[in-house]
Amino acid sequence: MANPDKIRAVAERVMKMAQQGNQMVVVLSAMSGETNRFVDLAGQMQQIPDPREMDMLLSSGEQVTISLFAMAVKNAGLDAISLLGDQVKIHTNTRHTKARITNVDPELITAQLNMGKIVVVAGFQGVTDDGHITTLGRGGSDTTAVALAAALKADACEIFTDVDGVYTTDPNIYPKARKIDKITYDEMLELASLGAKVLDIRCVSLAKSHNVPLHVRSTFTDTEGTWVVEENEEMEALPVSGVTYNKNEARITISKVPDTPGTATQIFSPISDAGIIVDMIIQNTRSSDLTDMTFTVPLTDYDQAIEIITDVAKEVGAESFNGDKDIAKISIVGVGMRNHAGIASTLFKVLSKEGINIMMITTSEIKVSCVIAEKYTELAVRSLHDAFELDKDVLPVGEQ
Amino acid sequence: MANPDKIRAVAERVMKMAQQGNQMVVVLSAMSGETNRFVDLAGQMQQIPDPREMDMLLSSGEQVTISLFAMAVKNAGLDAISLLGDQVKIHTNTRHTKARITNVDPELITAQLNMGKIVVVAGFQGVTDDGHITTLGRGGSDTTAVALAAALKADACEIFTDVDGVYTTDPNIYPKARKIDKITYDEMLELASLGAKVLDIRCVSLAKSHNVPLHVRSTFTDTEGTWVVEENEEMEALPVSGVTYNKNEARITISKVPDTPGTATQIFSPISDAGIIVDMIIQNTRSSDLTDMTFTVPLTDYDQAIEIITDVAKEVGAESFNGDKDIAKISIVGVGMRNHAGIASTLFKVLSKEGINIMMITTSEIKVSCVIAEKYTELAVRSLHDAFELDKDVLPVGEQ
Numbered sequence: 001m002a003n004p005d006k007i008r009a010v011a012e013r014v015m016k017m018a019q020q021g022n023q024m025v026v027v028l029s030a031m032s033g034e035t036n037r038f039v040d041l042a043g044q045m046q047q048i049p050d051p052r053e054m055d056m057l058l059s060s061g062e063q064v065t066i067s068l069f070a071m072a073v074k075n076a077g078l079d080a081i082s083l084l085g086d087q088v089k090i091h092t093n094t095r096h097t098k099a100r101i102t103n104v105d106p107e108l109i110t111a112q113l114n115m116g117k118i119v120v121v122a123g124f125q126g127v128t129d130d131g132h133i134t135t136l137g138r139g140g141s142d143t144t145a146v147a148l149a150a151a152l153k154a155d156a157c158e159i160f161t162d163v164d165g166v167y168t169t170d171p172n173i174y175p176k177a178r179k180i181d182k183i184t185y186d187e188m189l190e191l192a193s194l195g196a197k198v199l200d201i202r203c204v205s206l207a208k209s210h211n212v213p214l215h216v217r218s219t220f221t222d223t224e225g226t227w228v229v230e231e232n233e234e235m236e237a238l239p240v241s242g243v244t245y246n247k248n249e250a251r252i253t254i255s256k257v258p259d260t261p262g263t264a265t266q267i268f269s270p271i272s273d274a275g276i277i278v279d280m281i282i283q284n285t286r287s288s289d290l291t292d293m294t295f296t297v298p299l300t301d302y303d304q305a306i307e308i309i310t311d312v313a314k315e316v317g318a319e320s321f322n323g324d325k326d327i328a329k330i331s332i333v334g335v336g337m338r339n340h341a342g343i344a345s346t347l348f349k350v351l352s353k354e355g356i357n358i359m360m361i362t363t364s365e366i367k368v369s370c371v372i373a374e375k376y377t378e379l380a381v382r383s384l385h386d387a388f389e390l391d392k393d394v395l396p397v398g399e400q
Numbered sequence: 401m402a403n404p405d406k407i408r409a410v411a412e413r414v415m416k417m418a419q420q421g422n423q424m425v426v427v428l429s430a431m432s433g434e435t436n437r438f439v440d441l442a443g444q445m446q447q448i449p450d451p452r453e454m455d456m457l458l459s460s461g462e463q464v465t466i467s468l469f470a471m472a473v474k475n476a477g478l479d480a481i482s483l484l485g486d487q488v489k490i491h492t493n494t495r496h497t498k499a500r501i502t503n504v505d506p507e508l509i510t511a512q513l514n515m516g517k518i519v520v521v522a523g524f525q526g527v528t529d530d531g532h533i534t535t536l537g538r539g540g541s542d543t544t545a546v547a548l549a550a551a552l553k554a555d556a557c558e559i560f561t562d563v564d565g566v567y568t569t570d571p572n573i574y575p576k577a578r579k580i581d582k583i584t585y586d587e588m589l590e591l592a593s594l595g596a597k598v599l600d601i602r603c604v605s606l607a608k609s610h611n612v613p614l615h616v617r618s619t620f621t622d623t624e625g626t627w628v629v630e631e632n633e634e635m636e637a638l639p640v641s642g643v644t645y646n647k648n649e650a651r652i653t654i655s656k657v658p659d660t661p662g663t664a665t666q667i668f669s670p671i672s673d674a675g676i677i678v679d680m681i682i683q684n685t686r687s688s689d690l691t692d693m694t695f696t697v698p699l700t701d702y703d704q705a706i707e708i709i710t711d712v713a714k715e716v717g718a719e720s721f722n723g724d725k726d727i728a729k730i731s732i733v734g735v736g737m738r739n740h741a742g743i744a745s746t747l748f749k750v751l752s753k754e755g756i757n758i759m760m761i762t763t764s765e766i767k768v769s770c771v772i773a774e775k776y777t778e779l780a781v782r783s784l785h786d787a788f789e790l791d792k793d794v795l796p797v798g799e800q
Binding site for chain 1: 404407438441442445446447450453454456457459460461463464467468469471472474475481484487531
């Protein structure tokens, strides 16, 4: 919710849908810039702001947008009511600033809907059993929307964003990128974990577990966006749905580590104790008793990780270690992979043909990721997008 | 609450008092400028903003200051908790944007105080029995503070303001104005109704009915301010406590009105129906059947009032009417008046000696007000201040 104009724009679209006979519940986030302003104010008060008080502060942001939204609706002659997280009773656990929704009471919203009102709910916030206000952390408002959709057994949950849907790859890198019409929850989860920012993992995961169809679409246009739904046959027709990249990781390799039980623990425990999240790990066995250990960490944690590894490498008796900040992770995602053989080998062939060396590989049932030199990122994305024909519309089942 | 610096300044003073062994409850208003910002945003959404949604919007302002305040306290190593009006349970009626407090639950605050916390409460807001957020309108945060002080049976309610107390008159007009150490609720009520802006009438009235001692003092200095308390003998020693003026009224006179029953109703009903508040009314009988009717209205309503009177004067058969926007109301206030004869006549003598004509006079038990030409305002205030020796300290009882 950027500003008053955007609030009015969304209000108009919601009213149009209401006038078509739909009962509408709207979940709003704070105006853009507000959260940063609050974080700045809090920082002026307390070095590490108290989480309970931080939630009290942050949750005031949605209070502003929901009341303004309700006013915009009323100005157009329709009825609306704004409700806070603790008024709806969006119950959460007590983990302030990153609480989890435990339960949502649908009664008040249902009652207001049945009175013909558009119900405008503050996203991102809830309330503990003791009556303290909590916030949900990243992706909070989307998660609230999905939780409400599930509790109210809504037909769908529409997520209005700055983009008009989920794309086969980043259109900034490859203009041939195509908006995906339909994608499965699992694919969306992979894309979200791989760095696609359009939806948060928690929101998709909640939608999957309650089977709430998500519609990711633009705030500014009326065109259909991307539906995130349960898997069906049609969606398996295409082996790959999207290509993603992530330049925010760094690689560290420890060479010639004595391959004894417990070595991995010795290496990764201190990293994890420092709060550093390791993404990919691969181990190449050199000989019966020596191995190379390669892993990736977030770029921002790289220096700290190298410091830790300097000590750890000595402890485990490794010969040497080295790191590389100029890497990128390229991934292809698609539920169709399960039924199409040779997807990984196509990927290898494409990259090899372009002279791109693959440093690491990991796979899941519906994903293949590989680490390459950062400078090849765009080339790799475009080549893979072409090779898997992602610019072409999905073919009807059977014509694949 | 102007800004983060001011929040920190007040937090430091509150902490000092807490460390001296006092249980402290702090009531805060929104940061200055916020209310205007919200009113502006609301105006962009709805021509006449919905009152229920306006309250939802406005009440977010204190949510920001109370959480920041609690952070500032915690940063200094003491414990604090911020509470909203609906968390405390500050019950109000349902008149959105100008609700009245009906009841305050002291339990939650008492429990938090007993846990050693400084309790930081959002002023200006409450909650209806149906769970809707309300705001209290003008003087709201001060009223909240007094209501809490009453419910908690507090020793006193300290009101931190931009000025360091209540003065014998406006120091901008007369530098000899002296800060009053103690004043009665009734005097303060008169001063507030006469235009002294330091305290709202509702707040003083509530303090009086629950006998809560008020201490009006500066946010920025440690010096004692003005105590507003029950009347005692000492306070009756001085006949006059203060001189006030109000330039925001205008006079209207209807001449030679036939003096028949119902004439006053014919004149004042349409004025009142237009939402115009008439302050002073005097009636001079010219003869057995003709009378002159003079009254004052707020300056901002003058043009509308004249329009109404143009019609009304014809209807009641008056000979003519005229008005004057360049007037001022000068008042002297003091509980001591009851026991000191001749206060009014001293006032008349002083003004007459300066050649100031008195147009209208009204009196109450502890007040004399008169309307004069606006240009004499400052002269009248200074002369009366001198005549009643308001620049001198209160004398001990018996030495008067």
